[in-house]
Amino acid sequence: MTSTTISVNGRTVTADVEPRLSLADFLREHEGLTGTHTACEHGVCGACTIMLDDRPARSCITLAVAAHGAEVRTVEGYDGDETMATIRESFKKAHAVQCGYCTPGMLATAYDIVTRLPDADRDRIRLELAGNLCRCTGYIGIVDAIEMTLAEIRGGS
Amino acid sequence: MKPAPFDYARAESLDEAVRLLSGADGDARPLAGGQSLGPMLNLRIARPALLVDLSPIAELREVSEDEDGVTIGASVVHSAVEDGEVPDVTGGLMRRAASGIAYRAVRNRGTVAGSLAHADPAGDWAPVTMALGASLGVTGPEGRRTVAADAFITDPLTTVLEPGEIVEAIRVPRLSGTARWGHYKLCVKPGDFAESLAVVVRDPDRDRCRVALAGPTHAPILLDGVAGLVAEASGWSDALADEIKDAAGGGIAAAGFADADDRYAMNVHATVTVRAAREALSR
Amino acid sequence: MSDRGVGASIARKEDDRFLMGTGEFTPDVQLPGMWHAAFNRAQIAHGRLVSVKAPSGAEGQVFTSADMADIKPIRSTASFPGFKGADFPVLARDKVRYAGEQVAIAVAPTRAEAEDIADSIEVEYEELPAVVDMNDGREPSAALVHDHWADNVCCETQFENGDLEPARAAAVHTIHRRFRMARQTPFPMEGRGTLAHYDSRLDELVVWMSHQLPHPMQRGIAHFLGLEINNVRVICPDVGGGFGLKTHLDGETMAVCWTSLKLGRPIKWIQDRLEHLTCDADCRNHQYTMTAYTDEIGKILGMEVECVVDAGAYSPWPWPIGVEAATGVGNLQGPYTVDALKGRSVTVCTNKPPSQPFRGVARPGACFTDELTMDAIARTVGREPWDVRLDNLVPPAAMPYDTVTRKHLDSGDYPEAFRRCVAAIDPESVRERQKTPEPDGRLIGVGFACFYEQTAYGTGPFGYSAWGIELVPGMEMATVKLTPDGGLWASVGIQCHGQGLETTLAQVAASELGIDPERIAIRHGDTATAYAGTGTYASRSIVVAGGAVAQGCRELKPRLARIGAHLLQCDEADVAVENAEVRGPGGSVTFDEIAEAFYHHPENLPDDTDRGGLTVATGYNDKVHGGVFGFGAHGAVVAVDPDTGQVEILDYAIVDDCGTRVNPLVVKGQVIGGYAQGIGNALYEESDYDENGQPLSVTLADYHVPAAPMVPDIKYDYMESPSPYTTMGIKGVGESGAIGPVGAIGNAVNDALKGLGVEIAETPITPRRVFDAIERGRAR
Numbered sequence A: 001m002t003s004t005t006i007s008v009n010g011r012t013v014t015a016d017v018e019p020r021l022s023l024a025d026f027l028r029e030h031e032g033l034t035g036t037h038t039a040c041e042h043g044v045c046g047a048c049t050i051m052l053d054d055r056p057a058r059s060c061i062t063l064a065v066a067a068h069g070a071e072v073r074t075v076e077g078y079d080g081d082e083t084m085a086t087i088r089e090s091f092k093k094a095h096a097v098q099c100g101y102c103t104p105g106m107l108a109t110a111y112d113i114v115t116r117l118p119d120a121d122r123d124r125i126r127l128e129l130a131g132n133l134c135r136c137t138g139y140i141g142i143v144d145a146i147e148m149t150l151a152e153i154r155g156g157s
Numbered sequence B: 001m002k003p004a005p006f007d008y009a010r011a012e013s014l015d016e017a018v019r020l021l022s023g024a025d026g027d028a029r030p031l032a033g034g035q036s037l038g039p040m041l042n043l044r045i046a047r048p049a050l051l052v053d054l055s056p057i058a059e060l061r062e063v064s065e066d067e068d069g070v071t072i073g074a075s076v077v078h079s080a081v082e083d084g085e086v087p088d089v090t091g092g093l094m095r096r097a098a099s100g101i102a103y104r105a106v107r108n109r110g111t112v113a114g115s116l117a118h119a120d121p122a123g124d125w126a127p128v129t130m131a132l133g134a135s136l137g138v139t140g141p142e143g144r145r146t147v148a149a150d151a152f153i154t155d156p157l158t159t160v161l162e163p164g165e166i167v168e169a170i171r172v173p174r175l176s177g178t179a180r181w182g183h184y185k186l187c188v189k190p191g192d193f194a195e196s197l198a199v200v201v202r203d204p205d206r207d208r209c210r211v212a213l214a215g216p217t218h219a220p221i222l223l224d225g226v227a228g229l230v231a232e233a234s235g236w237s238d239a240l241a242d243e244i245k246d247a248a249g250g251g252i253a254a255a256g257f258a259d260a261d262d263r264y265a266m267n268v269h270a271t272v273t274v275r276a277a278r279e280a281l282s283r
Numbered sequence C: 001m002s003d004r005g006v007g008a009s010i011a012r013k014e015d016d017r018f019l020m021g022t023g024e025f026t027p028d029v030q031l032p033g034m035w036h037a038a039f040n041r042a043q044i045a046h047g048r049l050v051s052v053k054a055p056s057g058a059e060g061q062v063f064t065s066a067d068m069a070d071i072k073p074i075r076s077t078a079s080f081p082g083f084k085g086a087d088f089p090v091l092a093r094d095k096v097r098y099a100g101e102q103v104a105i106a107v108a109p110t111r112a113e114a115e116d117i118a119d120s121i122e123v124e125y126e127e128l129p130a131v132v133d134m135n136d137g138r139e140p141s142a143a144l145v146h147d148h149w150a151d152n153v154c155c156e157t158q159f160e161n162g163d164l165e166p167a168r169a170a171a172v173h174t175i176h177r178r179f180r181m182a183r184q185t186p187f188p189m190e191g192r193g194t195l196a197h198y199d200s201r202l203d204e205l206v207v208w209m210s211h212q213l214p215h216p217m218q219r220g221i222a223h224f225l226g227l228e229i230n231n232v233r234v235i236c237p238d239v240g241g242g243f244g245l246k247t248h249l250d251g252e253t254m255a256v257c258w259t260s261l262k263l264g265r266p267i268k269w270i271q272d273r274l275e276h277l278t279c280d281a282d283c284r285n286h287q288y289t290m291t292a293y294t295d296e297i298g299k300i301l302g303m304e305v306e307c308v309v310d311a312g313a314y315s316p317w318p319w320p321i322g323v324e325a326a327t328g329v330g331n332l333q334g335p336y337t338v339d340a341l342k343g344r345s346v347t348v349c350t351n352k353p354p355s356q357p358f359r360g361v362a363r364p365g366a367c368f369t370d371e372l373t374m375d376a377i378a379r380t381v382g383r384e385p386w387d388v389r390l391d392n393l394v395p396p397a398a399m400p401y402d403t404v405t406r407k408h409l410d411s412g413d414y415p416e417a418f419r420r421c422v423a424a425i426d427p428e429s430v431r432e433r434q435k436t437p438e439p440d441g442r443l444i445g446v447g448f449a450c451f452y453e454q455t456a457y458g459t460g461p462f463g464y465s466a467w468g469i470e471l472v473p474g475m476e477m478a479t480v481k482l483t484p485d486g487g488l489w490a491s492v493g494i495q496c497h498g499q500g501l502e503t504t505l506a507q508v509a510a511s512e513l514g515i516d517p518e519r520i521a522i523r524h525g526d527t528a529t530a531y532a533g534t535g536t537y538a539s540r541s542i543v544v545a546g547g548a549v550a551q552g553c554r555e556l557k558p559r560l561a562r563i564g565a566h567l568l569q570c571d572e573a574d575v576a577v578e579n580a581e582v583r584g585p586g587g588s589v590t591f592d593e594i595a596e597a598f599y600h601h602p603e604n605l606p607d608d609t610d611r612g613g614l615t616v617a618t619g620y621n622d623k624v625h626g627g628v629f630g631f632g633a634h635g636a637v638v639a640v641d642p643d644t645g646q647v648e649i650l651d652y653a654i655v656d657d658c659g660t661r662v663n664p665l666v667v668k669g670q671v672i673g674g675y676a677q678g679i680g681n682a683l684y685e686e687s688d689y690d691e692n693g694q695p696l697s698v699t700l701a702d703y704h705v706p707a708a709p710m711v712p713d714i715k716y717d718y719m720e721s722p723s724p725y726t727t728m729g730i731k732g733v734g735e736s737g738a739i740g741p742v743g744a745i746g747n748a749v750n751d752a753l754k755g756l757g758v759e760i761a762e763t764p765i766t767p768r769r770v771f772d773a774i775e776r777g778r779a780r
């Protein structure tokens, strides 16, 4: 067992864990934050994407012990965040959700696109989404939603 | 899929890392971003006894630029290169290469040094550093040494690193203002490992022209024949394209880089080489 | 009529929980004392099990088939001619028949520990030659997958309708082709998963499953475990996609249930991606040999076809081997007026995971075959493929039209939908563009595909019931109840895993009663809340569950009218039930008030209040039993890179007709989702095996699921031809989008290659296959 201290959605958590425990399983099983999903556990599909020190990262191939000292933000951690509220609203309007399994990871990536690439066009949005698989929506609704969010943010500022 | 059990230690200094890695009966491995090791652990392909986390070591995060180039610490991640946080001494080649590796979430954790040390034959950094004539600073129980990028990877997933050795930093020489480069990555989906990846660097002022090629089945190679043609060329033409394609085919066959009977693979590698050369010569 | 009812593009009710991360999928359920399961799996594709030895220290944590003698092996039945049955053991018994077949279950407090144990189980095999390719499996010299069979052919069907002789005799052209679809996997983002737990208070085994068919699973688990239905409850909570994969009862689930009962503790098994790609059911692996007879302008006179299906090692329950093949042959004429068809299907067992229907069932294969044949015909007769299609499509005046394969096409203007698709693509401009070489050397091609989608299949005579299989859909049930505060609660036996049925069924009820969808709760996926049902598959749920919910609302209305009239002190005949109220000549009373009276103030009720109260359990059955038919036309423009073999989709158009659209946003979403899967089918996805039957595509590095850059925007249009046979004219739309791409893209690639005189006839159309075809062309 190794001790790890992680800030999870603004709350500091210290736990003794097996070194082999992934950050995803730590969040899901120790913290009960089951909004973070896993669908490949080798970094490809993006379902487990969370924010690690404000940047998207794969929680399935990040060890909980290696996240020691980091700030983690999961899909459950956006209370009061206006950008995420806009993204979520756009996802609803554009029908960017079907089964919902990929959605938390999609939201993390969408958040990264919206905050890092304010001028992204549809091609760029698609490229940035390449690391988040969705088997249901065919992505077009997701691209629409992110484009809508960007337009809204541009219009608002 | 969960990893087999292992121990874990955070190294606070290079010395400590080397010491830890020399223990565990030779069954210890450095952990950088975990973006290659993580999948291997989860698939139980890698079953180390001990992981030594390099991320706390401050000096491995350093980047320093001088007249001749830039030194990139081992813990520098792909996205830092992509975003230009690492001074680009290569006229944009490093940034282009970085942005084509995997996806942002992977680039935020994966390191340049980790990628080279992992030695995936289709990895992006090996052909880039080889074409740039970069070198790796290595530290180990026997002290420090420098290894040229083109001598670092010997076989797929195999490097010249001895047990206990760590890549400390990557030294990338500065390209001159007149240098031109080409970079062509062919993959099924953006962010995938390459089916074929060619990098061409032509720097007449420094009297250097190098062409590197990477693919899924063989360690990356330098194509000297192609480099000779590119160095001599004075523009792009269909005839030159044919010559380069032939030279590439020759180099690929000679190195055993692809199965000579596999016409598809042979053709793809040659085509990708031509396209990288065209970019370098059309800029 | 609520303006948020049928026809409204309202945002989905289920979205909020998914966007907040508060959905609940099977892996999310945690119970006190729960342990995790992992499986030891066969390392070889075919061999005898000599011994299985658990590691010391793992006593009571490892179980094999020897321990589970009291479970009946899973066995499916069918009345197909020559159908051969075989047990699908819950854990391998005597033999392993595909790489990855589960040999032993290991349980431990964490998944990682369970994997440690599963890893260290020692299994000794006596390896046997593996049957890998379906054609090899038909050879007399082939090894036998099931020792007690005479050969590996497990089912053969014949079909003949119309007279082929005159067609043959009159044919000006005879077009002969062989097509092949690779094995692939449905790949829902959430894999399978099962959590079983014995509830001693209720004497009930509670099984959470990531599944599409709660009630059939309840029946299967009870049957194979030897329990009463009363003692099994199946809950399918939020399910991260299914696409047909999650319609059979897997051995792992049975082993988990058994182990949970044995140990008296909750046991959870979550299939990981490696398991999914290595050894879960695959699909689509068909080979079609087609001969089409046409007149001089390409009008099809008759078809002869053989379909061979690679079934893998076992017949899953409840859909047995043979369904794929019968569906493939049974749709080969497509939406065209073909008068004579002779078909034969052969299903072959191999040492690969069982095969299972995937979105579209065999129709993508049939579409690939008939649509590529259509373009081959066009090239042969020297006409444009869109012209030839228009000459063959079932005209609107012929509706309803009975196809040669006895599909009763109910409504639609197929030629008009196709013309719109052609207009969107503008193939003449592609022909112009093709006249000059592209600056980048790529080859441009244009292609189309037309298909119908058979939805909401019932007891029809040429399907399920005729096939003598375990699960025959027909009557679909719903329970509808006005709640004490005037909302509506409806429970249904379907399962929603992304289709938006919590919203669309609420919209159907909203249209009937005028209650706002926000006040309508749809409950599904739980055998304890739904009376009966067969689950969600075959594009049926909105038609059948929608019909049942509408029927429930309709039966509720007179009951509401009676109470309402009494409260309004007017005659029952003078009231109308709409907009969530009962309106009489002098005023109205809301459903809230009626509910208040019924539940809390019975003193205010009329004496003749319906004794059924405000709950209706009722059902829906189609007026026709062979399903109702949607239609789709897809068009694609592609660029083929002759040096790398890569195919890029430059333009794509879809015109779809699914009858009345309950929620246009959701309909479009279903079509686009299917389109993306069709792109995977056409260009990328392949579950490959080596000559020993070892799977080669076991991670996402080798199995290529389309990502956003591979799924370009589309031009989308729709038509609305209500079905004359269903409630509100609704047809299903779940599978439609997935059927067309393989045909449209295949044809576009072949159009690009036509100058070389070669054709692609195999999916996926990988760069290597394209390159090989080009090489063949250049060598000519």
Ligand SMILES: Cc1cc2nc3c(=O)[nH]c(=O)nc-3n(C[C@H](O)[C@H](O)[C@H](O)COP(=O)(O)OP(=O)(O)OC[C@H]3O[C@@H](n4cnc5c(N)ncnc54)[C@H](O)[C@@H]3O)c2cc1C
Binding pocket: A042, A043, A044, B029, B030, B031, B032, B033, B034, B035, B036, B037, B038, B039, B054, B074, B100, B101, B102, B103, B106, B109, B110, B111, B112, B113, B114, B115, B116, B117, B118, B120, B122, B123, B124, B125, B161, B165, B166, B167, B168, B191, B192, B193, B194
């Ligand atoms: C989905 C996905 C897609 C990817 N696609 C690409 C791609 O297209 N191109 C590409 O190039 N890469 C790709 N990668 C790999 C990525 O670039 C990794 O970041 C990189 O290969 C490993 O870097 P790391 O820092 O994560 O190293 P780790 O995974 O931590 O380590 C990798 C190996 O290197 C060793 N190691 C790490 N650091 C050192 C050191 N300083 N000295 C000695 N040994 C060391 C480790 O012991 C281990 O054996 C992809 C990864 C994923 C998950």
Ligand code: FES
Binding pocket: A037, A038, A039, A040, A041, A042, A043, A044, A045, A046, A047, A048, A049, A058, A059, A060, A061
């Ligand atoms: S589960 Fe982490 S990327 Fe797929």
Ligand code: FES
Binding pocket: A096, A097, A098, A099, A100, A101, A102, A103, A133, A134, A135, A136, A137, C189, C240, C241, C498
């Ligand atoms: S919504 Fe189902 S995987 Fe994306």
